[in-house]
Amino acid sequence: MSRRYDSRTTIFSPEGRLYQVEYAMEAIGNAGSAIGILSKDGVVLVGEKKVTSKLLQTSTSTEKMYKIDDHVACAVAGIMSDANILINTARVQAQRYTFSYQEPMPVEQLVQSLCDTKQGYTQFGGLRPFGVSFLFAGWDKNYGFQLYMSDPSGNYGGWKAAAVGANNQAAQSMLKQDYKDDISREEAVQLALKVLSKTMDSTSLTSEKLELAEIFLSSSGKVKYQVCTPEDLSKMLVKYGVTQPPAEA
């Protein structure tokens, strides 16, 4: 069809599409999903871990959730190596802002600045776009808790609830049905786990396959980013009735 227009990122197709960008989004559609939900007292991020071999060295570091600054974190879907570069860029941008202005970078500005970087790879340089979609969760003093979704084209939007990665259409429609505007953080965790359990392909759902992180204000008023421990996550899965033990081999 228009095969001769899809090998270069920097040209449009006759139908006005950027094929490389769309192919990048295809790559993300095969990756582990992530869901973010904005509640009135925090933001919840849940991710599905794709690599769950017993041989994997599980250290304290996470596969899908990354802290960008004290007040912003993100969940990743797509090519992990691309994500690492972008996360490092985001971290440096946040620190540069803090160095210049001596205050934390507003979340939207951080997302915008990172998306500008992503956009550059769709317009010039002849390099392929990043195959990553992000869900940014953060708090700043101007707009409180916020959730943003960004994709390889460099587009971003503020959302109340969003899903990226595999089966994100199904997850998004489920979220649209069940989300309420005044949802609390606990209810948001419950909803996220429920939606993820329904959209995940795997046959069993244990705490090894998931990652859960929350951004909220601690009792002293400081923003806190907390990743749930596997033990607490297991208890929550049982509590909300979504756990499915692995089938006996």
Added chain:
Amino acid sequence: MVGKNCFAIASDRRLGVQLQTIATDFQRIFKIHDKLFLGLSGLGSDAQTLHQRLVFRHKLYQLREERDMKPETFASLVSAMLYEKRFGPYFVQPVIAGLGEDDKPFICTMDSIGAKELAKDFVVAGTASESLYGACESMFKPDMDHEELFETISQALVSSIDRDCLSGWGGHVYIVTPTEVTERILKGRMD
């Protein structure tokens, strides 16, 4: 100053331009993380800028390595940053104090272009440094506990800055043990 499994870091509170006093509550000691403190004496503007640059570097280190910087590593970082400006230096003399591996106290100072000076007992910096060397040398005892350490460092600080016309307006003392950080303000000659 080093104590038994603890350390103390103290500074005066005057910010002045030769004879004029600009502020009497100037913060010269900065916390990098719970077990690492940095004191910067010298030009006020350079002290603040250097501190901001170090916070930048340390925050990125924390995010990437997922742990706090060790005091020895931090000292090397400060030294490298100061030497970068070898031919247009920051006019500061840093004093670094922290609890390293197994909560072993670590202190060091350096000149304005990054020459590190490690010590086992105490380090000093600033306009009253000669007086401080004398006071610390005579008052210091090894393995003091944190209360005695507080008394000793306070006496050494206050007696030295009271005799120095460019230092004064009280003192700021931080005592750091593996479990807590105590901050106290001292009253000296207010002139």
